[in-house]
Structures are given as C-alpha cells and as structure tokens.
Amino acid sequence: MFRVSLMLLALLLASCSPVAQQQVAQQIADTENQLSPRNDLWRIHFIDIGQGLAVLHEFPCGAVLIDTGGEQDSSCDSDRALTQYLDAFFARRKDLQNTLSLLVLTHPHIDHTRGVPKVLERYKVLHAIDDGMDQGSGGAPQGELHSWAAGKPAGTYYAVELKNIPDANGLTNDVIDPLRCQDIDPKIRALWGHVDQDPGWPGLSYGKTPFQNANNHSVVLRIDFGKASGLFTGDLEEPAIKDLLRRSAGNPILDVDVYQVGHHGSINGTTPEFVQAMSPQIAVFSASSASRHEEWSGWQHGHPRKEIVAMLQAGIERRRRPIDVLVGVHKQTFVPGHIDKAVYSTGWDGAVVIEAQADGRMRVVTSGRKSEK
C-alpha cells in the first residue's frame, strides 16, 4: 500500500507522465501561487520538460529562454509541458505580451531543441543566439531557427563562436544581451560557443572524439542581476570545461551563485575544480525522474550521477529541506540518495524556480512543494 502511494506521488510530481499531464496546469498554478508578488527580481525557472533543458529567465523588463526541451515518448510530451508553462507565465506577465527578448539554443541535440518550432509559432521572439551548428540529433529544429533568422533584419541572430570571445570576461553585444531594464539591468555574456579548430582534447570513454561531440560546442552564458549571478553551461563536457577553466584562471568570472548543472548531471558534465571555481549556493539538474523507464530518459542515462550529486553537496553550504531521492550509478541503475544541501532536480522537485533579488538574496520554489528561504 505504502509502495503504491509512493509511486502515485512520484507520478503526480513528475509533470511528464500520462496521469500528470492533466495535473500540469494545477502544478504550474501551485508554483505561480508561491511566487513573490514583486517583479523587481530575476526569476530562473527550470521547467520540468522531462529529460532535456528549458530554463526561462524572467526579468523586470523581459524574458529569455535557454533551450526548449525535451523528451517525447509515451509518458512525456515536452512540447506540451513547455508551452503550458510559458502560457501560464505570460498570463501572469501580461506586460511582456507573449514576447521572448532572447531565445538561446546551447547546441543541436534534440533534448535541447525539440520545442523550437512550437516556440517560434506560439510566441514572439525578438532575438536568438546559438552555436551556429545544425548537425546532430536536434539539427533540424536548430536549422529551423536559422531559416527563421534568415528572414529577419540584421541584429536579430548571432552565432557564438569561441574564436570571437576575446578573453575570460566573455563576449556580449546587442543580440546576446538585448535587455535594457531601467532599475537593475541584467548582464548577459557568452563564455563559450562553437569551437572551430580541434584543440586536441583527450578522448573519453566512448566512440566520438570530444571535438566531434556537439556538447563541447555548447553556448555557455553567465548572467548577472545586481549581486546575483548564474552560469548556464548546456551540456558542456569535461574537456571543454578544463579549457574554460584554463581561460579563466585568476579571473573570478566563473564565481557564481546559481549553477545549471552541466549535461543533466552526467558523470562528464562537472568537475571538482569547476565546482570550486564557481562556489555556487544553489545547483539545479534538469533531468527526468528515474521512475519513468523510457528510451533517452534520465533513467536510461543514469542522470543525475551519484558522484556529481556528492560533489555538489560537498561544495555547497546552503541547505534545503531534506529529500530522499534516487541517484544514478550507471545506465538504468539507481541507488537511494539523501539531499540536504541546496541541490535540486526537475526529476525530484518538478519545476524549480529561483527568485534572486538584486542584493544577492535568493529563495527557491518547487512545484507542489513549499518554498524555501
């Protein structure tokens, strides 16, 4: 009986499931109800789109979406989860008039680009950046963004290439950072993008060389809002992370408050040196629940991995309401884990929203659960 109710709870909390598809609207409403009535904040919404990534940045004067999810199978329709979430968001922020000031695609894999057609069709997009690539499992939707941009005026689209990022402080321009908010103006800069020449990265344990893997060409953004800051690395893997660390040596550019954990918490998406350089207060995985056994899911990949969860719990001081979860030790193999540091996952918590004030104070809200100071 206890086991059955736990399973039902897991289904209700995971928005990408047949039962919970009907509950998505209610969950979104529950999340929205917990938000502060103020709008002079930076809200970072990690949307639960199953296995994949979709992070909505809500600012006083505009919105930015990094990646579009997600997972598509018998128990998850990420396009629906994404558009339901964005619809509810724009219903609250009517002042934004269904407009994304910036759409970012980190790299052309389908768990990041699947929702591109729906987003371009349903919302007004003013600017877009990506790594300029269109090969890979998500190359077709990324190519669709390029076709969309081809019909727009110059200054609408920019391809971020590492060779154009002058130094550790990153690159910004009117496309990468199109927002001009009056009181606190967010600063958006790119620290990584498409790498045009093979740096000779040493190979990892699987077939493709790291240079051939689109993950290592991910657009990496640092975003600042007053004293609050965050790093969003897409699916950047260890060889590129090491180069990013080398480029940034002696510069505090990687020192941030919020970390979107790279590559869904894969064993190759975070290193101890990287965690040390960031010294984050809050880390968030975007991965599907281990309770859903689908192809290309977090369960199949073993995300998030136990070692990465432990690395973050060791490196983060801030606490969260403790939660018992499943952590991956291998593909399709999970063990129980106990989380009491400010480490969150869309697979454990549903939608995760961080409300950051310009003075650096932060609050975390998760769908269907109470907020945490």
Ligand SMILES: [Zn+2]
């Ligand atoms: Zn991915």
